Every structure is written in structure tokens, then in C-alpha cells.
Amino acid sequence: DQQVKQNSPSLSVQEGRISILNCDYTNSMFDYFLWYKKYPAEGPTFLISISSIKDKNEDGRFTVFLNKSAKHLSLHIVPSQPGDSAVYFCAASALSELIFGQGTELSVKP
Amino acid sequence: DTGVSQDPRHKITKRGQNVTFRCDPISEHNRLYWYRQTLGQGPEFLTYFQNEAQLEKSRLLSDRFSAERPKGSFSTLEIQRTEQGDSAMYLCASSFGEGDEKLFFGSGTQLSVL
Numbered sequence: 001d002q003q004v005k006q007n008s009p010s011l012s013v014q015e016g017r018i019s020i021l022n023c024d025y026t027n028s029m030f031d032y033f034l035w036y037k038k039y040p041a042e043g044p045t046f047l048i049s050i051s052s053i054k055d056k057n058e059d060g061r062f063t064v065f066l067n068k069s070a071k072h073l074s075l076h077i078v079p080s081q082p083g084d085s086a087v088y089f090c091a092a093s094a095l096s097e098l099i100f101g102q103g104t105e106l107s108v109k110p
Numbered sequence: 111d112t113g114v115s116q117d118p119r120h121k122i123t124k125r126g127q128n129v130t131f132r133c134d135p136i137s138e139h140n141r142l143y144w145y146r147q148t149l150g151q152g153p154e155f156l157t158y159f160q161n162e163a164q165l166e167k168s169r170l171l172s173d174r175f176s177a178e179r180p181k182g183s184f185s186t187l188e189i190q191r192t193e194q195g196d197s198a199m200y201l202c203a204s205s206f207g208e209g210d211e212k213l214f215f216g217s218g219t220q221l222s223v224l
Binding site for chain 2: 006036041042046049089091093100102
């Protein structure tokens with residue numbers, strides 16, 4: 001049973017446009033959500049997070065939106081840059097561990 | 111460099127052999143985690159330590175797997191009698207502790223079992 005799902009394995013966006021990555025979860029007990037970015041042959045690096053008591057958090061070009069009623073979160077990157085090309089994982093905090101989605105590979109084309 | 115470091119970066123072994131990986135967390139961090147990632151999947155939780163105490167183990171962690179953090183600093187993950195299904199990226203992460211959900215990951219150890 002996949003508690004955190006990223007249903008789009010890949011996304012291709014033109015440089016300068018908005019990238020929207022989506023994530024759905026099933027467990028209403030999750031209280032914290034995070035996005036990680038991963039380049040090949042490297043470990044995931046933290047990008048941005050949001051507490052379940054908020055519905056939006058912004059950091060520069062990155063904004064995370066949380067819709068608790070729909071159990072859905074999204075990451076917006078605007079404007080997208082070629083260096084943003086990577087695999088993006090959403091994760092949800094459950095007690096002492098993070099549960100990750102399967103990842104979405106973002107490709108930003110010049 | 112004060113990040114999480116893992117050694118080795120790559121390990122190729124034959125089925126049935128034992129392997130051991132090492133992780134050095136960020137020095138101020140009390141919690142240390144082990145995750146496993148296979149192709150096309152997100153990292154899957156294996157186990158975590160609060161200082162030297164191993165507080166939780168996933169059901170993914172079979173009896174062939176053992177992790178230690180003897181002095182609350184570095185950690186080792188040993189896999190005995192490796193199987194081809196153990197081939198994966200093994201990731202270590204650390205954090206300050208309870209209430210800090212942000213994990214810092216190392217670059218991982220890529221294990222290939224032939």
C-alpha cells in the first residue's frame with residue numbers, strides 16, 4: 001500500500017515556464033510534508049517543506065501548496081531553469097520516519 | 111565538508127557474500143537513518159537510531175540485515191549472505207532529532223549483487 005503517490009513519472013517543461021509537480025497521500029495523520037530533489041549518483045537534497053497547519057509555503061522560485069481535504073500537495077517552480085532538471089520526491093512525516101513517493105523526473109528544456 | 115558521508119560509494123559482490131557499509135552523519139545530529147532505494151522507486155525506510163539506540167526497524171529489514179551505531183556517531187549496515195534482490199542504493203541520513211523532520215542524506219552506497 002503506497003501511502004504517498006506521485007502519479008506522473010516524468011514531466012517536461014520549457015525553460016522560463018512553470019513546473020507543477022503533484023503528490024497525493026492517504027494517511028490523514030501525516031503532519032509534515034517535504035520535497036526533495038535528486039541528481040543521478042547523489043543522495044536526495046532537501047528543497048522545501050510545509051507543516052499540515054499551513055496551506056502554502058514559499059521559498060524563492062519554489063512554492064509548496066497543501067490541500068488537506070483532498071490529501072494533495074504540489075510543488076510549483078517558477079520560472080523553471082535547466083538546472084532544475086532532476087528527480088523530485090515528495091515525502092510525508094509519520095512519527096519517526098519519512099515516507100517517500102516514487103518520484104517525478106523533471107526535464108527543463110532550454 | 112560537514113555533510114553526511116558514506117563509504118564505499120559502490121560495492122559489487124557475489125551472491126552469498128557479506129557486505130558492510132559505513133555512514134558518518136553530520137556531527138551535531140542525534141538521529142541516523144538508513145534507507146534503501148531501487149530503480150524507479152522512492153527511498154524506503156529501513157531503520158533509525160537515536161544516539162546509539164536503535165529505535166525502529168522496518169519489516170523490510172530481514173534477519174540478514176543488521177545495523178549498529180556503537181558510540182552514537184558513525185553507523186554500519188551489514189548484509190549477510192547477500193541475494194540479488196539486495197541490489198539497491200543504500201542511503202544514510204541524519205537529523206537533529208525529535209521534532210526535526212528534515213533529513214540530510216549522504217550520496218549513498220550502490221550495491222550490486224551478481
